[in-house]
Amino acid sequence: MQIFFGIAYLVVGLVQLFAIMDGISAITSITGFFAFMIALFVTYIPLLGAGLGVYGAITVWDWPLLQASLLFFWYVPVFLILAIADGIFSRRTY
Numbered sequence: 001m002q003i004f005f006g007i008a009y010l011v012v013g014l015v016q017l018f019a020i021m022d023g024i025s026a027i028t029s030i031t032g033f034f035a036f037m038i039a040l041f042v043t044y045i046p047l048l049g050a051g052l053g054v055y056g057a058i059t060v061w062d063w064p065l066l067q068a069s070l071l072f073f074w075y076v077p078v079f080l081i082l083a084i085a086d087g088i089f090s091r092r093t094y
Contacts, residue, residue: 012071012074015071016043016049016053016071016072017039017040017043018039019052019053019054019056019057019060019061019068019071019072020039020042020043020049020052020053020056021035021036021038021039021056022056022057022059022060022061023052023053023054023055023056023057023059023060024038024039024042024052024056025056025060026055026056026059026060027052027055039052049072050072050073053068053071053072054068054069054071054072057071
């Protein structure tokens with residue numbers, strides 16, 4: 001199971017990287033290797049990378065906003081579900 005999640009994490013990361021690269025290309029007309037190098041750097045700036053990735057997925061790949069947002073902000077609903085489940089299933093006695 002750990003191998004599956006590792007491969008899935010790698011694939012999602014690569015898709016995000018290329019969406020950010022396409023977003024940079026769409027905004028600045030920088031293409032190819034230079035866009036890839038900028039995308040490698042921007043990927044680690046959370047809001048900027050996510051914003052450029054969502055923009056690239058919507059404008060270049062023609063994805064709907066919901067799918068593009070879930071690609072970059074998938075952890076928000078996952079953590080929300082886990083927090084709700086923790087609140088429901090944990091019994092606190094005082």
